Structure formats: structure tokens, C-alpha cells
Amino acid sequence: MAIPVLKGKTLLLGITGSIAAYKALDLIRRLKEEGVDVHVVMTKSACQFITPLTVQTLSENAVAIDLFSLREEADIGHIKLARMADLVVIAPATANILAKAASGIADDYLSTILLATRAPVVMCPAMNPAMYENPATQKNIEILKGRNILVVEPDSGSMACGEEGRGRFPPIDLIIEAISKKLTPPTWKDLKVLVSAGPTREFFDPVRFISNPSSGKMGYAIARAAIRRSAMVHLLTGPVSIPPPYGVTIHNVTSAMEMYNRAMELAPEMDIIIMAAAVGDYRPEKISTKKVKKTEKALAITLIPNPDIIAAIGKIKKPQQITVGFAAETDNILENASQKLIHKNLDLIVANDVTRPDSGFCVDTNRVKILLRDGSILELPCLPKEEVAEKLLDVIEDLRRRRDGI
Ligand code: C5P
Numbered sequence: 001m002a003i004p005v006l007k008g009k010t011l012l013l014g015i016t017g018s019i020a021a022y023k024a025l026d027l028i029r030r031l032k033e034e035g036v037d038v039h040v041v042m043t044k045s046a047c048q049f050i051t052p053l054t055v056q057t058l059s060e061n062a063v064a065i066d067l068f069s070l071r072e073e074a075d076i077g078h079i080k081l082a083r084m085a086d087l088v089v090i091a092p093a094t095a096n097i098l099a100k101a102a103s104g105i106a107d108d109y110l111s112t113i114l115l116a117t118r119a120p121v122v123m124c125p126a127m128n129p130a131m132y133e134n135p136a137t138q139k140n141i142e143i144l145k146g147r148n149i150l151v152v153e154p155d156s157g158s159m160a161c162g163e164e165g166r167g168r169f170p171p172i173d174l175i176i177e178a179i180s181k182k183l184t185p186p187t188w189k190d191l192k193v194l195v196s197a198g199p200t201r202e203f204f205d206p207v208r209f210i211s212n213p214s215s216g217k218m219g220y221a222i223a224r225a226a227i228r229r230s231a232m233v234h235l236l237t238g239p240v241s242i243p244p245p246y247g248v249t250i251h252n253v254t255s256a257m258e259m260y261n262r263a264m265e266l267a268p269e270m271d272i273i274i275m276a277a278a279v280g281d282y283r284p285e286k287i288s289t290k291k292v293k294k295t296e297k298a299l300a301i302t303l304i305p306n307p308d309i310i311a312a313i314g315k316i317k318k319p320q321q322i323t324v325g326f327a328a329e330t331d332n333i334l335e336n337a338s339q340k341l342i343h344k345n346l347d348l349i350v351a352n353d354v355t356r357p358d359s360g361f362c363v364d365t366n367r368v369k370i371l372l373r374d375g376s377i378l379e380l381p382c383l384p385k386e387e388v389a390e391k392l393l394d395v396i397e398d399l400r401r402r403r404d405g406i
Helices: 021-033 052-059 070-075 078-084 095-103 109-116 129-133 135-146 172-183 217-228 256-269 309-316 333-343 385-403
Strands: 010-015 037-042 087-093 121-125 155-158 164-168 192-197 202-205 208-210 232-237 249-252 272-275 282-284 303-305 322-329 348-353 368-372 377-379
Touching (some): 021 037, 021 052, 021 087, 037 052, 037 078, 037 109, 087 109, 095 121, 192 217, 272 385, 309 322, 322 385, 348 385
Parallel strands (some): 010 087, 192 232, 232 249, 322 348
Antiparallel strands (some): 282 303, 368 377
């Protein structure tokens, strides 16, 4: 996903003895893809489920297991490992390690590191549902949360032990997002953010519509970036085929009129409104209730304009609110974008050239220029949409800071 905050970080991954230990191998691979230096500590029970050799090969670092091994301690040293990590993540975390961490027991390599580290900690419990529901485990989780440890809730479903319930290892993407959030300062805490994303569909009969190729990737990346900064995010989305980000309140809509109505309901409550959706500018005047029959003749459909959502929000905007628009352009990019910035009463506008293959609709990268009302322009090179989102949020954060004089 190319999450900027992960790149170049050193992570200490603790693997404990749950059957879900094999899923930690996938987590190591994903973290390596994100440019993370992964150092693994395994408990003795974890070594019954997966081999240290596999972990070592995937992580490309020596694996620590035995606190009193002369060789391991000479190579790494538990205090050094505890100090070097930007973050410690335990995945999977058994009921046993949760109990030890909650009571401060340090009787093996991993529990000792947990006590010795000053780095932020993320724990991903995975166990039999009865063990997870047990009041002792739940109490330990509460204690750990109270110490600012981020505990990722396990999934529910069928378990390896044959039971149904909560206790499954969470999806890797959720763990990656939890780690990224824990590494990001919560600068948007208590801020309510509305992000629109994706295309709209303008139906002219029950099975046919006019739309555009928007994938929703840019808006979804913005929503994820705002979640990482601890904002409360409402994602207003047209039909897309990508999964919703973790932790957002999702509002699914189909047509521009539906998006308009929902946006007007939500907007007054928001601190920041970012409209990245490719809203259809026109809709068919008439929607046939039955499928329009095919004939040999040309078919004329009269299109009428849709309301401009961000412009309508611009009219009722409160002074403390920040509104951001996107301008997908094929020509005169800066001129068109700066006109929209003024006409739509925006605080800033993100202009992108949709004629380039590495920018705009559907692709994972974007090449944008961010225009502000004071005339300044930030021109970004071609970047992954995840990075464009972070840069955009930095600009918004800076604008709010300057406006509020902090
Ligand atoms: O005028 P244009 O469609 O190029 O403006 C693009 C910006 O306006 C985007 O931020 C888009 O989400 C928003 N928009 C809107 N309602 C429309 C059309 C565009 O909010 N009907």
C-alpha cells in the first residue's frame, strides 16, 4: 500500500504460541514490502507452530528465542532490541502473553522485552473463543488498553479448534493500519472529516447508467490517512470495488443526487470536508421504470445538470470549516483549478492531469498540484496515492495551524 509512516521503521514482532502463528509469516512479508526492518522474537511455544528458520528467512534478521542463549544475547541483546524498535507488535498474542504483560512478568525473551521497551505497543490477540471471552483475559486486555497499548480486536468466525466465535487472527491489512496509526501522532484527534470518493451512477432505466472510471482509490487513501491521524472519518462513497478502510463510518450512495443529499446532511457537523468523488455533472431527465427497448433508431437521452455538491457546501460553510476540492483536468490545469477554487469557495484545490497514464482515474499513483487561496501552489511529483493523501493532509494541517495561530 506504500504507507509513508512505515517506510524505514524498525519493528519488533513478537510471535507467541497460537495456531495463528503461521499468519504472522504473511505479516512479516507485508511489513517488508512496506520497507520495514522486522526483528522477530518468538516464544518457545511459537517454535512448535512455525520454525525460526522460516521466520529468519522472511524477516532477513536473526530471530531471538532464548533469553540466556550466549550466542543470541551476544548478537542482539534483549535491552538493545527493546531500545532499537520504533514499535513492538505481538501477533498473534496468546492469553498467556496478555496475562504476563498485564502483570509485568518477565520470564522469557518476549515478556522481558515488553517490560524493557519504551516504544509503543500493538497487540493482536488470537485464541480459542472461550479463552478470549474468559473474564481473566478480558480484564488483562482492559489493563493493557489502560496503559495505552493498542489492542486489535480479533475477528469472529470458525476457528482452527472447530469452535465458532471471536478469536481469529485479524486481517493483515487491519494490523498494518493499527501499526501505522500507532506510529502517527494523533494530530486530528476529535476532528470530524467528511471524504467523498468514487464515481456516481446516473441511471436512465433500471439496468443502464452513465458513469466514469473513478476507482475511489484517491478518496479511500485520504480517508485512511485521516484515520491514522485519529480523526473521526465519514466516507461518502459511490460504487467502487475496493474494500472500505478500517475505522471509517461508511455512507454508500449511487447517484449524484443521493450523494448531494447525504453530503448536505453531514456537512454542517464537519471540521474538514474533502470532496474527491468524481460526481456525475449530469443526470438523465427521465428514468424509465422499464428497460428501454433496443431499436434500429438513435436513442436520445436528455441530460440535466446535477447540483454541485462542494459548491453548495461552500455556500453554507462556517468560517472554521475547511473545504477541499479536486479538479480532474485535461487542459489549462492551473487556470481551471484556480477558477474552481474561487467559484466553489474552497480553501484549497487538488488539480490533476487526467490525460497522463500515471495520474488520475484507476491507477495507484497520482501527479497533483495543490493550490491555495493565497496563490501558493505545491507541485508534487508522481507519487503513490497513499503518499499524495499524506501530503494533502499535511497542507491542511498547516493551513489550520496558521489560521488558528498555533
Ligand atoms: O467542476 P468539477 O466537476 O471539475 O469540480 C470537481 C470538484 O467538485 C471535485 O472536488 C468534485 O468532488 C466536486 N464536485 C461536486 N459536485 C458535482 C461535481 C463536482 O462536489 N456535481
